[in-house]
Amino acid sequence: MISGFDRYFQIVRCFRDEALRKDRQLEFTQVDIEMAFVDESDIRQLMEEYMQTIFNQLLGIRLEVPFPKISYQQAMETYGSDKPDLRYD
Numbered sequence: 001m002i003s004g005f006d007r008y009f010q011i012v013r014c015f016r017d018e019a020l021r022k023d024r025q026l027e028f029t030q031v032d033i034e035m036a037f038v039d040e041s042d043i044r045q046l047m048e049e050y051m052q053t054i055f056n057q058l059l060g061i062r063l064e065v066p067f068p069k070i071s072y073q074q075a076m077e078t079y080g081s082d083k084p085d086l087r088y089d
Helices: 040-059 072-079
Strands: 007-015 027-035
Touching: 027 040
Parallel strands: none
Antiparallel strands: 007 027
16 A cells, blocks of 8 residues: 555465365465455445446346345344355245
């Protein structure tokens, strides 16, 4: 941030250097985002717009934003998991 850039984005290929788990890939690509003077809502809005653009341009799928949100407490009370699969009833 000292260089005068308030935002920095990088797409990087990563290798997970830890014990393997069935719900994690060994290699993955991530978007590294560094932003100064923002809050959670700024990040959420940026990522929703980013995902909306990618899905629309690459797959022709229109995503509605803002994405639905539930709190951790609501997820645990309702689904018993902090990563519920909401595709199914």
